[in-house]
Amino acid sequence: MAELLTTDQIEQFKTQVAAIRHPRELVIDLLRAVQDNHGWVPDEGVELVGNVLGLTPLEVEEIATFYDKIYRRQVGRYPIHICDSVCCWSRGGEEIAAHLQQVLGIALGETTTDGLFTLLPTCCLGGCGRAPSIMIGRRFYGPLQNEDVDRILAELREEGTS
Amino acid sequence: MKQTPQLLFKNRQPGRTVFLKGYEKTGGYQGLRKALKEMQPAEIRELVKASDLRGRGGAGFSTGVKWSFFPADKPGPKYLVCNCDEMEPGTYKDGELLQADPHQLIEGMIIAAYALQADTGYVFIRYAYRDQFSHLQRAVTEAAEAGYLGENILGSGFSFELHLHGSAGRYILGEETALLNGLEGKRPNPRSKPPFPAVRGLFGRPTTVNNVETLANIQHIVNGGAEWFKDLALTVDGSGTKLYGLSGHLEKTECFELPVGITLRNLIHDYGGGVWQGRQFKSCLPGGASTPFLTASDLDVQLDYQTLEEVGSRFGTGGVTVFDDRTCMVAVTLNLTRFFARESCGWCTPCRDGLPLVVWLLDKIDKGEGTMDDLQMLKDQYRNISGNSFCALAEGAMGPVDGLLRHFEQEIVDHIQKGHCPF
Numbered sequence: 001m002a003e004l005l006t007t008d009q010i011e012q013f014k015t016q017v018a019a020i021r022h023p024r025e026l027v028i029d030l031l032r033a034v035q036d037n038h039g040w041v042p043d044e045g046v047e048l049v050g051n052v053l054g055l056t057p058l059e060v061e062e063i064a065t066f067y068d069k070i071y072r073r074q075v076g077r078y079p080i081h082i083c084d085s086v087c088c089w090s091r092g093g094e095e096i097a098a099h100l101q102q103v104l105g106i107a108l109g110e111t112t113t114d115g116l117f118t119l120l121p122t123c124c125l126g127g128c129g130r131a132p133s134i135m136i137g138r139r140f141y142g143p144l145q146n147e148d149v150d151r152i153l154a155e156l157r158e159e160g161t162s
Numbered sequence: 163m164k165q166t167p168q169l170l171f172k173n174r175q176p177g178r179t180v181f182l183k184g185y186e187k188t189g190g191y192q193g194l195r196k197a198l199k200e201m202q203p204a205e206i207r208e209l210v211k212a213s214d215l216r217g218r219g220g221a222g223f224s225t226g227v228k229w230s231f232f233p234a235d236k237p238g239p240k241y242l243v244c245n246c247d248e249m250e251p252g253t254y255k256d257g258e259l260l261q262a263d264p265h266q267l268i269e270g271m272i273i274a275a276y277a278l279q280a281d282t283g284y285v286f287i288r289y290a291y292r293d294q295f296s297h298l299q300r301a302v303t304e305a306a307e308a309g310y311l312g313e314n315i316l317g318s319g320f321s322f323e324l325h326l327h328g329s330a331g332r333y334i335l336g337e338e339t340a341l342l343n344g345l346e347g348k349r350p351n352p353r354s355k356p357p358f359p360a361v362r363g364l365f366g367r368p369t370t371v372n373n374v375e376t377l378a379n380i381q382h383i384v385n386g387g388a389e390w391f392k393d394l395a396l397t398v399d400g401s402g403t404k405l406y407g408l409s410g411h412l413e414k415t416e417c418f419e420l421p422v423g424i425t426l427r428n429l430i431h432d433y434g435g436g437v438w439q440g441r442q443f444k445s446c447l448p449g450g451a452s453t454p455f456l457t458a459s460d461l462d463v464q465l466d467y468q469t470l471e472e473v474g475s476r477f478g479t480g481g482v483t484v485f486d487d488r489t490c491m492v493a494v495t496l497n498l499t500r501f502f503a504r505e506s507c508g509w510c511t512p513c514r515d516g517l518p519l520v521v522w523l524l525d526k527i528d529k530g531e532g533t534m535d536d537l538q539m540l541k542d543q544y545r546n547i548s549g550n551s552f553c554a555l556a557e558g559a560m561g562p563v564d565g566l567l568r569h570f571e572q573e574i575v576d577h578i579q580k581g582h583c584p585f
Contacts, residue, residue: 123333129407
């Protein structure tokens with residue numbers, strides 16, 4: 001896994017911290033930067049963010065654990081967020097969720113043994129007009145049918161193993 | 163079909179985002195020039211009040227009245243915050259607007275900041291809006307280069323800086339005081355009110371929080387005037403246009419800019435292409451997941467704040483989710499309540515413990531394992547939770563439960579008597 005923050009990033013954040021009145025407002029930016037580099041935020045990431053901002057690990061942890069798109073546990077290379085809110089539900093969201101679990105052979109919350117995919121339920125993705133939908137990493141996909149899901153997984157498998 | 167004047171969607175083209183050049187070509191930033199050159203801040207606040215613009219984020223509070231609480235003349239830092247959390251299921255209009263034309267928001271924010279004499283602005287953007295975030299980043303840079311943002315804007319002496327904040331999930335951040343905690347880098351539980359944000363908001367300073375669509379209307383009101391804006395609506399009391407996001411069991415689930423006051427029937431048939439697969443309309447959420455259900459007898463209601471309250475619901479965000487005649491309303495309400503229960507921040511008991519209890523009851527009824535005592539307990543929980551939670555989340559969660567009990571109690575009884583879901 002890549003380093004949590006590059007030396008350049010740490011320098012940039014420290015410059016910002018020195019320039020603004022309320023450095024704590026950067027905590028989500030920092031947590032997201034760690035996650036972008038490392039795939040998820042380990043304990044060392046929480047401590048590092050605290051060090052840069054002058055916060056205790058606990059102060060960072062109570063924020064990190066609040067947000068569902070900050071991963072405090074290891075996830076696969078492609079975390080798949082399956083929308084289970086009402087618009088997607090009304091247009092086949094449960095079928096898409098069942099199909100994903102079946103073809104990947106994992107339940108919601110689990111990661112495939114090859115470390116590529118994690119299935120996570122999520123609330124509304126703001127794509128209600130394109131339901132049912134999922135978000136893989138930061139990318140939105142919808143409206144979906146099972147065949148679309150198969151095609152997307154095949155593409156990502158190829159990308160992830162090459 | 164009469165064409166509705168397009169204000170917010172006037173530059174919208176499928177699959178494209180308009181940036182500064184395109185925006186200026188159709189009159190963009192003329193409202194800002196007019197505001198800075200010809201109008202005093204107090205004059206703009208009065209104009210917005212006279213326009214009857216109401217908050218487009220769901221609560222529907224008068225923007226002008228909200229602004230009148232703001233101490234514009236108080237020295238020191240003051241903040242304007244745009245709420246682009248937009249996470250209520252069925253609501254995707256702000257995302258569509260920023261996908262099409264991000265400068266609409268920026269121009270509106272600069273004028274609003276001038277009217278409020280706020281020196282710093284933030285746009286709070288939900289995690290899922292990755293593309294909208296980058297469009298706004300580019301638009302902010304363009305606006306700064308063109309002299310619309312920063313020091314001494316267009317030589318007016320007024321200065322305003324604008325920052326973007328990318329969030330990381332959770333519906334509760336759409337609650338304005340939770341959002342302020344989130345911006346400050348604190349755990350985003352809602353704050354106790356009073357003090358209201360206008361008095362003590364972001365970093366303890368006077369703050370106004372407005373929705374994306376609300377702010378994007380400001381330059382159009384400055385350009386067209388209050389009377390013109392009011393006349394855009396089809397109801398006597400209403401004003402302006404509205405972005406309606408269609409979803410659920412319709413042939414076409416798209417977002418349209420249409421007058422406030424269009425009827426539900428008109429919206430569903432002429433713009434949504436009717437109920438899908440030739441089925442019949444059964445019910446809908448008229449304005450997002452927290453607004454009580456309407457039924458077929460409400461199809462001729464005009465979509466506006468007052469008219470929807472008269473039929474026991476709310477205009478909300480204008481996100482209309484339709485359900486066809488094969489839909490089990492117990493199952494719909496269960497899905498909605500699961501959303502609210504999961505997104506509860508856990509701060510207060512009615513929300514943290516009450517919502518899971520409602521989920522448990524609805525799940526039991528949905529599976530055909532419910533009893534008439536469960537129906538009674540559901541009614542008790544509805545009463546216990548309503549009005550007793552710390553913020554509006556649990557109150558909103560009771561919207562669909564209220565609609566279910568008022569319009570579809572017989573469906574609950576059928577589940578209980580038959581011992582299975584009748585659909």
